[in-house]
Amino acid sequence: MAVLPQLRDRRENTISDARRFFFELGQTPEAGLAPPVLRSWQRCRNGGLDHLDAYMIDPAGRAQLSDARDRSARLLEHAGGIMEHVFEQIRASGSMVILADTKGMILHCLGDPDFVGRAQRVALQPGASWDETFRGTNAIGTAILEGAPVEIHGAEHYLERNGFLTCSAAPVFNAQGCLAGVLDISGDSRNNQRHTLGLVRLSVQLLEKRLFEAEFAKEIRIAFHPRPEYVGSLQEALLAVDADGRIVGANPVAREWLGLAAGLADAPSFGTLFRTGFGQVLDRAANAPDDLLLLEMRRGDAVFVQVRGHRRTRPEVHAPRLQEAAPESAKGPAKTSDGSKGRITLDSLATGDARLQLALDRARRVQGKDIPLLIQGESGVGKELFARAFHNSGVRSDGPFVALNCAAIPENLIESELFGYVGGSFTGARREGAVGKLQQAHGGTLFLDEIGDMPLGMQARLLRVLQERSVTPIGSMKSIPVDISLVCATHRVLRDAVKQGVFREDLYYRVNSLTVTLPPLRERTDVRRIVLNLLEIEAADRRSGPLGISEEVMDFFERYPWPGNVRQLQNVIRVAVALLDDNEDEIASIHLPEELFGIDGGDDNSEPAARPAVAMAPAYTSPFAAAVPTAAAALAPSAPAPGAPRSLDEIELEAITTVMREVGGNVSAAARRLGVSRNTLYRKLGKLN
């Protein structure tokens, strides 16, 4: 999805006005320029750079380039495969994917042949330096100086001769918090794609994760996140810890979270971060290596932790099982985040709703019978929780539960995630290879979330695995027998996807031997029970006495349309509990987030939800409230045909919609996860409508 011509014209006019102001009148434009661009223009002017400069600096010679590549060998090794994946995604847009070193020298690029010729005229080629000091404002050089992702479009480039480019770049940081390089996508400004920066950020997150894992493959790694389902995802925080509990590496998520400065001079030890001793955590992890531990941090919050690389005798499984594990000092029985004492089971999910009960009864009947289960339902209704409960209640409950969200990882990575690969089978592959999810799930359950979003090619391979009950990792000739119970979930109506030709009919019959549909929260009759369960969990996490809720708010909850379902309700309760003063133990209207009001749940006939009547700030209508269903609806019909090249816009739209669904429509949380500001996200959402 390219930028609309009218929007593009408007943006270009604004920038050319800003240029006139800045270059001809010598003044600072008050509007129209993003702050990083303005800062960069000012740096360039202060450095004496002439915007009309046409002097070309020769690219570095072969020996110099080879030295630079040697210095960044690890970066290149891990970036290669990712760049190829990215290039496949953007092939149709006529752009280049570029990797530069910490000084802005291009180390490697993959490009559309038509564009490469023009790009080479401005030295977008290996060996060329895009240091801002000489090249003026440009995505690579400016991202280095800003230490943050930037997008430089057309005439925002300081040098006039670079005005035909549109570039998006993000810095890559290593485990010490130091710059390791820059990843960039550049193209012709007339083909500007709106979502390029999102793709660059996502790719950089993946690259940072790979770099971290490679650097600390032999160390103990601590992965953590306040929400269990994010442990194992790109959003997890990662620490590498030596045998004495000293922190020797932290990924950017962990750095930001813990407020760690670059370098490791002042890095805290495990014991200064967590209340539980390092040795104790290792002992628990050694006994149950695939389980998540719920640990309390010294600063007060609790996080789900997975210990990796410690006394393992079998391959690492990144998708953890939720198991009873509470903060050490928590009083009373341990809780999991899924509303149960200990492990969640089908019995513990029964909270009184008749439709849910039907689903539970049907699922129980196929247990132990090797019949694949398909769980349907809107986002956030608890499909994954149901799948875990199904696993925990059956004969395989001692085996692993391994989850893969087919919609959350780039299309080209699904294959290696599912099937695994042998070392060196493609550029960017880990030297030691990787065990795929299918193999990890051997003896247990594989949960494929959003199966409806699995690419067609992958569907064929999955079908083969299900028929042959064996898997052949990428680059291997050997097939390995796998014994898995398959549970799939989707928010789409799979039968429709079959009719549209985006889901194979033979696979459809394989995965949906039994379909259960989970009702949306707005149609459930047990909202009260769920609210009380969630409150109980929050009270345990907060280590306070029991928490209550005013009848007025409970009433409101029972009437609210909950477009984000249980996930949204859970978030709302978490926020409300966080807003309670120390001496308060009852949630009232004043503790509810403002975004909750003014939503109509996407149903044209329903009245907007009214805030419970209390004296407080005037009702607030979140601009996003109405956009959640609209954005999701906008996405569905435009899902690309199988095999069709996807535009950057489509990829970004999908990323936004997925994240918005995952965070239950919470714009701040979505913006944080997408790595953009709230304003940017609002702007993008506004354009979706």
Ligand SMILES: Nc1ncnc2c1ncn2[C@@H]1O[C@H](COP(=O)(O)OP(=O)(O)OP(=O)(O)O)[C@@H](O)[C@H]1O
């Ligand atoms: N009955 C319940 N009681 C308590 N918490 C629940 C319940 N159902 C779901 N949740 C919580 O709501 C959140 C969303 O659940 P889950 O991830 O299983 O939904 P989903 O349908 O798989 O969502 P998506 O389609 O977006 O992947 C999770 O944090 C889960 O623990």
